Amino acid sequence: SQQGEEDPQALSIQEGENATMNCSYKTSINNLQWYRQNSGRGLVHLILIRSNEREKHSGRLRVTLDTSKKSSSLLITASRAADTASYFCATEETSGSRLTFGEGTQLTVNP
């Protein structure tokens, strides 16, 4: 099964609202990353949070990491229609340099 599992699978909100997506994983990690994928395009890296960090910000993005619960959340504040995309979490396990991706959350921001 996938190391990272996102929740919810799909999220629909109005422009200006905040969007929160969650990710759970199973093993020890070096870091957790969030990626975005627009329809028909490749994934784009958004933010990386290391296992010894608890919170990180980048623009309108806020990521938290709780290693005791093996979970992370991605918050997008003041969402825009252009934020419509699929969002994936990916974990880098302590055992190696590969990333394991979750199944993604499809975010729709309605104008």
Added chain:
Amino acid sequence: DAGVIQSPRHEVTEMGQEVTLRCKPISGHNSLFWYRQTMMRGLELLIYFNNNVPIDDSGMPEDRFSAKMPNASFSTLKIQPSEPRDSAVYFCASSNWDRTHEQYFGPGTRLTVT
């Protein structure tokens, strides 16, 4: 920088034919990853290279799949013979793993095997 370059962008082929997908990583990156994305299975890592050496090919579905990286600026993923269940979008990604662990993805190759 042009980013990761993949070719072709679209490939339609008949079952049994050989398919070769190509990838040029970002200059200076020392790690390269091949992924496959389908609706049913999501994004799967097929194989990755560090400094042109294959490190983990456990995701390669079967012997019909092979990948090479003859130099730091080029990699191929070959499927021979192709089957309809190989239809998917194949992504190549590269990373400067010594410095940062974020991956840069190419635009993907959409493969359809009829």
